[in-house]
Amino acid sequence: MEDGSPALRRMRAASPTSPQAVELSERHAVAVDVVLFTIQDDSLKALLVKRERLPFRGKWSLPGGFVRRDESVDEAALRELQEETGITTGYLEQLYTFGDLDRDPRGRVITVAYYAVLDWGQFQLKARTKGGAARWFGVNRLPELAFDHRKIVNYALERLRNKVNYTSVAFQLLPKRFTLSELQRAYEVILGTRLDKRNFRKKMLQLGILRDTGEQKVEGRQRPARLYSFTETRVIKLQEKGIIVPF
Amino acid sequence: MEDGSPALRRMRAASPTSPQAVELSERHAVAVDVVLFTIQDDSLKALLVKRERLPFRGKWSLPGGFVRRDESVDEAALRELQEETGITTGYLEQLYTFGDLDRDPRGRVITVAYYAVLDWGQFQLKARTKGGAARWFGVNRLPELAFDHRKIVNYALERLRNKVNYTSVAFQLLPKRFTLSELQRAYEVILGTRLDKRNFRKKMLQLGILRDTGEQKVEGRQRPARLYSFTETRVIKLQEKGIIVPF
DNA sequence: TCAAAAGTGTTTCCCCTACACCCATGG
DNA sequence: CCATGGGTGTAGGGGAAACACTTTTGA
Numbered sequence: 053m054e055d056g057s058p059a060l061r062r063m064r065a066a067s068p069t070s071p072q073a074v075e076l077s078e079r080h081a082v083a084v085d086v087v088l089f090t091i092q093d094d095s096l097k098a099l100l101v102k103r104e105r106l107p108f109r110g111k112w113s114l115p116g117g118f119v120r121r122d123e124s125v126d127e128a129a130l131r132e133l134q135e136e137t138g139i140t141t142g143y144l145e146q147l148y149t150f151g152d153l154d155r156d157p158r159g160r161v162i163t164v165a166y167y168a169v170l171d172w173g174q175f176q177l178k179a180r181t182k183g184g185a186a187r188w189f190g191v192n193r194l195p196e197l198a199f200d201h202r203k204i205v206n207y208a209l210e211r212l213r214n215k216v217n218y219t220s221v222a223f224q225l226l227p228k229r230f231t232l233s234e235l236q237r238a239y240e241v242i243l244g245t246r247l248d249k250r251n252f253r254k255k256m257l258q259l260g261i262l263r264d265t266g267e268q269k270v271e272g273r274q275r276p277a278r279l280y281s282f283t284e285t286r287v288i289k290l291q292e293k294g295i296i297v298p299f
Numbered sequence: 300m301e302d303g304s305p306a307l308r309r310m311r312a313a314s315p316t317s318p319q320a321v322e323l324s325e326r327h328a329v330a331v332d333v334v335l336f337t338i339q340d341d342s343l344k345a346l347l348v349k350r351e352r353l354p355f356r357g358k359w360s361l362p363g364g365f366v367r368r369d370e371s372v373d374e375a376a377l378r379e380l381q382e383e384t385g386i387t388t389g390y391l392e393q394l395y396t397f398g399d400l401d402r403d404p405r406g407r408v409i410t411v412a413y414y415a416v417l418d419w420g421q422f423q424l425k426a427r428t429k430g431g432a433a434r435w436f437g438v439n440r441l442p443e444l445a446f447d448h449r450k451i452v453n454y455a456l457e458r459l460r461n462k463v464n465y466t467s468v469a470f471q472l473l474p475k476r477f478t479l480s481e482l483q484r485a486y487e488v489i490l491g492t493r494l495d496k497r498n499f500r501k502k503m504l505q506l507g508i509l510r511d512t513g514e515q516k517v518e519g520r521q522r523p524a525r526l527y528s529f530t531e532t533r534v535i536k537l538q539e540k541g542i543i544v545p546f
Numbered sequence: 547t548c549a550a551a552a553g554t555g556t557t558t559c560c561c562c563t564a565c566a567c568c569c570a571t572g573g
Numbered sequence: 574c575c576a577t578g579g580g581t582g583t584a585g586g587g588g589a590a591a592c593a594c595t596t597t598t599g600a
Contacts, residue, residue, distance in 0.1 A: 151411065
């Protein structure tokens with residue numbers, strides 16, 4: 053306030069004769085943390101990494117790391133995703149930036165949180181061959197988490213559960229070809245609710261985003277199921293006002 | 300990737316014997332930029348500040364400034380809001396973090412964008428008495444903006460237009476007591492649509508969040524209008540699935 | 547008495563919801 | 574032939590949308 057307007061401060065910080073004046077501003081450690089979601093055994097799971105050093109030694113935490121000088125924040129998040137799973141596909145979305153002073157006992161760290169939604173079939177080999185300090189946890193059975201990571205996971209869950217209602221994120225959890233029952237199970241697992249089979253199928257089919265591949269999936273001794281594929285390549289908004297849940 | 304897992308990198312960065320090891324990470328200039336919205340003359344306006352130094356000298360930009368070492372990111376945004384308008388009330392929400400490498404020609408700056416929604420009556424005096432380098436622009440008549448600020452404003456507009464549908468943000472643009480017509484005009488101005496008067500009033504009244512103050516507002520030579528107040532003190536979700544628009 | 551905005555109900559239609567039985571296959 | 578999940582239709586209810594006239598006041 054006694055400091056003048058932000059415009060004034062910015063001017064002071066950036067003298068016109070020195071294009072590097074931004075270097076004089078106070079600088080911060082910036083990290084990214086990524087909540088990786090996948091579906092495994094009909095359960096929504098999140099990937100956690102065990103900390104082997106202080107602070108929070110032995111506690112589970114989200115995969116993450118500091119943003120480097122030569123990469124954008126998004127690139128840092130992609131890099132984390134790649135390092136954890138080896139994949140570059142899937143859906144990655146920025147969640148929120150956590151900038152409180154006391155988040156990290158080591159000092160001030162600003163974290164930009166992301167969440168990712170992945171098809172388990174795409175990367176399970178790679179994830180398994182990692183150091184062993186990474187594990188998938190059912191989102192309803194999370195252990196105690198380091199830092200404010202519990203808050204971040206909760207926020208990611210909330211966002212995912214919302215987005216599933218009006219976008220096609222749920223398809224990112226499935227392989228390219230999937231049955232309607234698998235799709236329904238994905239919705240149920242994310243939302244934690246049971247959905248009506250007939251209403252679900254009706255709604256999905258009339259959205260016009262599924263292509264019947266003509267193929268069938270035989271599993272066990274039941275009637276084979278039609279395999280569908282998603283017509284879009286990106287995550288799209290399903291409709292302007294149409295909320296999918298509750299069916 | 301050849302760098303090992305993020306967990307490993309974090310361990311390296313934070314040796315257990317040195318709680319300050321986070322200090323060794325690469326550090327970044329972090330700024331906040333705030334999109335201030337208000338309604339004035341039946342038009343949705345955003346506050347812009349004229350830059351008087353390079354880069355972008357003479358261009359309009361969002362009010363903003365660097366985050367200091369001793370304040371949280373939220374506090375920095377609140378400080379900006381306070382410096383621009385003198386008010387500490389109103390609604391302030393984090394929008395998105397822009398972290399591309401080339402956002403700022405002076406060097407790498409990560410910006411955490413916020414938007415605020417304010418009642419014009421609360422602060423017009425203070426805003427007017429400022430340096431004069433700040434001006435309100437109708438959101439459909441914005442000048443060319445510095446940096447990537449146009450993108451930020453567009454994003455803020457999108458968020459605001461969404462939130463108005465399922466939360467009570469719109470009330471933040473109005474004084475404590477308001478008429479239903481004023482409320483409707485606020486919605487129309489934000490959404491850029493005309494709404495049906497009868498349907499609007501029906502919906503609003505049956506939400507149960509308006510209290511009839513018993514007072515009336517006389518304006519001009521028309522029939523006086525009932526004055527209502529909002530029953531809640533915070534911005535709330537209006538309903539789980541109920542989208543307000545289109546009426 | 548006129549201009550200008552405030553205030554007020556009903557009908558239609560569509561979408562969401564609830565709900566139960568037959569089908570195809572492998573064992 | 575039987576167990577298992579795949580696949581299908583309809584009726585009822587509720588909320589959104591469309592729509593026009595009367596009321597109150599000051600000038």
